[in-house]
Amino acid sequence: xxxxxxxxxxxxxxxxxxxxxxxxxxxxxxxxxxxxxxxxxxxxxxxxxxxxxxxxxxxxxxxxxxxxxxxxxxxxxxxxxxxxxxxxxxxxxxxxxxxxxxxxxxxxxxxxxxxxxxxxxxxxxxxxxxxxxxxxxxxxxxxxxxxxxxxxxxxxxxxxxxxxxxxxxxxxxxxxxxxxx
Numbered sequence: 001x002x003x004x005x006x007x008x009x010x011x012x013x014x015x016x017x018x019x020x021x022x023x024x025x026x027x028x029x030x031x032x033x034x035x036x037x038x039x040x041x042x043x044x045x046x047x048x049x050x051x052x053x054x055x056x057x058x059x060x061x062x063x064x065x066x067x068x069x070x071x072x073x074x075x076x077x078x079x080x081x082x083x084x085x086x087x088x089x090x091x092x093x094x095x096x097x098x099x100x101x102x103x104x105x106x107x108x109x110x111x112x113x114x115x116x117x118x119x120x121x122x123x124x125x126x127x128x129x130x131x132x133x134x135x136x137x138x139x140x141x142x143x144x145x146x147x148x149x150x151x152x153x154x155x156x157x158x159x160x161x162x163x164x165x166x167x168x169x170x171x172x173x174x175x176x177x178x179x180x181x
Contacts, residue, residue: 032114070108
């Protein structure tokens with residue numbers, strides 16, 4: 001049993017080491033497209049703590065995580081906290097995404113759900129090696145944490161990381177473009 005646990009830990013560390021985006025990095029801007037077809041970007045969420053979860057309908061843990069993430073978003077919204085949870089459906093066909101997003105929106109209205117058709121959005125974070133993958137961004141849009149291949153046993157530490165990000169000071173406003181005064 002102990003040997004299995006060590007092997008699993010080693011695999012998790014390998015997955016985490018494969019993530020190209022690291023703490024402190026400015027991540028790629030794309031966060032997938034919404035059910036309505038609009039592109040969601042990191043830059044559009046500047047000033048908020050962003051929690052991005054890459055998931056798929058076949059991932060049992062991912063589906064168990066959705067209500068927890070929706071609950072976090074609901075509490076944050078009620079309390080006026082600067083948090084946005086984004087659930088990115090990873091590499092599933094359009095019909096599966098459309099069906100699951102519609103069902104999830106009815107049951108979990110607080111979630112912002114997007115689609116990563118070919119896995120390109122999640123690849124810099126290691127989602128091409130396995131899911132679930134969770135990305136947490138500081139309010140200035142830089143990477144705070146990347147978790148690849150985590151489970152229920154990490155829930156308390158994930159919540160603690162989100163809470164720590166929520167108490168960070170507000171970042172300066174995004175720079176204005178020249179010519180606008």
